[in-house]
Amino acid sequence: MKSLFLFIVLSFFWINVSLAESSWIKFPLQGDETANFNIKTSKEFGPNQYIVEQVFTKNNKKNLYEKNSIETLVRFCGKKVGLYNAPKKLLSRGKITNFNSKTSSGIKPGEIKVFKGGVVLFEIPYIDIEGSVHVFCMPASYKGKMQNLYTPEKEKIIIRDNIQRLYQENTTERYIDCRRNMWGNKLSDKVHWIPLKPGSNGEIWNTELCKILDD
Numbered sequence: 390m391k392s393l394f395l396f397i398v399l400s401f402f403w404i405n406v407s408l409a410e411s412s413w414i415k416f417p418l419q420g421d422e423t424a425n426f427n428i429k430t431s432k433e434f435g436p437n438q439y440i441v442e443q444v445f446t447k448n449n450k451k452n453l454y455e456k457n458s459i460e461t462l463v464r465f466c467g468k469k470v471g472l473y474n475a476p477k478k479l480l481s482r483g484k485i486t487n488f489n490s491k492t493s494s495g496i497k498p499g500e501i502k503v504f505k506g507g508v509v510l511f512e513i514p515y516i517d518i519e520g521s522v523h524v525f526c527m528p529a530s531y532k533g534k535m536q537n538l539y540t541p542e543k544e545k546i547i548i549r550d551n552i553q554r555l556y557q558e559n560t561t562e563r564y565i566d567c568r569r570n571m572w573g574n575k576l577s578d579k580v581h582w583i584p585l586k587p588g589s590n591g592e593i594w595n596t597e598l599c600k601i602l603d604d
Contacts, residue, residue: 413444414601416594419519421448424594426563428601437568439602444560451518452555457481458511458522459551465501465509466526466539466547473501475514485514494521507537524551567599 412429427442434440461478480499487498492512496502499514507526513519527538529550539547564573564580572591573582585592 414598416590416597418445418590419517422446422451424590426594426598427560428598431602433602435566437566437599437603439565439567439598441563441565441598441602442560443563444558446558448518451513451520454482454513454515454518455522455555456552459524459555460548462501462509462511462522462524463526463539463544463548463551465503466507466524466537467541468503470503470505472496473503475499475501475511479511480514482515487514487516487519489516489519492521496521505537506535507539508535525554529553565595565598565602567595567603570595 412427413425414428416424416426418424423446425444425446427444431439431441458479461476465473479501485499490497492498494502494510494512496510496512498512498519500512502510504510509524509526511522513522524547525535526547527536528543528546531538562575564575564582565571566573566582569582570592571582571584572595573580575581585595
């Protein structure tokens with residue numbers, strides 16, 4: 390009996406050690422997606438200010454929908470700059486279930502926006518996989534200024550390259566200000582700070598990360 394008790398205690402200890410050794414703090418998002426932040430590689434660069442690596446994972450169901458949408462969205466590269474309603478191919482899951490008018494992309498669910506700089510943005514109209522899809526109207530091999538290089542001859546290459554981008558989970562840097570409760574982006578060697586909205590995901594992430602980083 391004592392051996393069994395010791396085994397349980399040691400098992401609990403090992404579990405806690407393995408959890409404590411994890412570099413990543415995970416926060417759940419809509420549709421089984423996660424926001425992940427690497428605590429061990431974080432750097433302090435100012436008073437209660439930190440640089441933290443972040444990675445966002447995607448839901449497999451959402452990935453499949455986005456992949457199936459890319460071919461249709463790339464063809465919008467051949468249209469004039471402006472706002473369009475989604476064609477039937479992008480409504481393959483039935484009636485629209487997302488009626489949120491305040492999206493992070495700035496367009497309504499089910500709308501497509503063609504930008505001058507060679508980007509097409511689409512707001513997903515389904516609540517269980519909500520979010521936006523964007524495609525670039527240029528091959529991945531192009532390294533110049535953002536512009537629309539779409540032609541029917543380049544269509545297959547542009548579709549292929551956008552699908553490859555879809556499956557990349559890039560690690561980026563998030564700037565956190567624990568003292569002023571802000572987050573920031575670095576543009577042209579300068580950090581631009583943005584206040585966090587009360588109750589937003591950003592505020593929740595900041596609060597929990599700062600408990601660890603400021604300790």
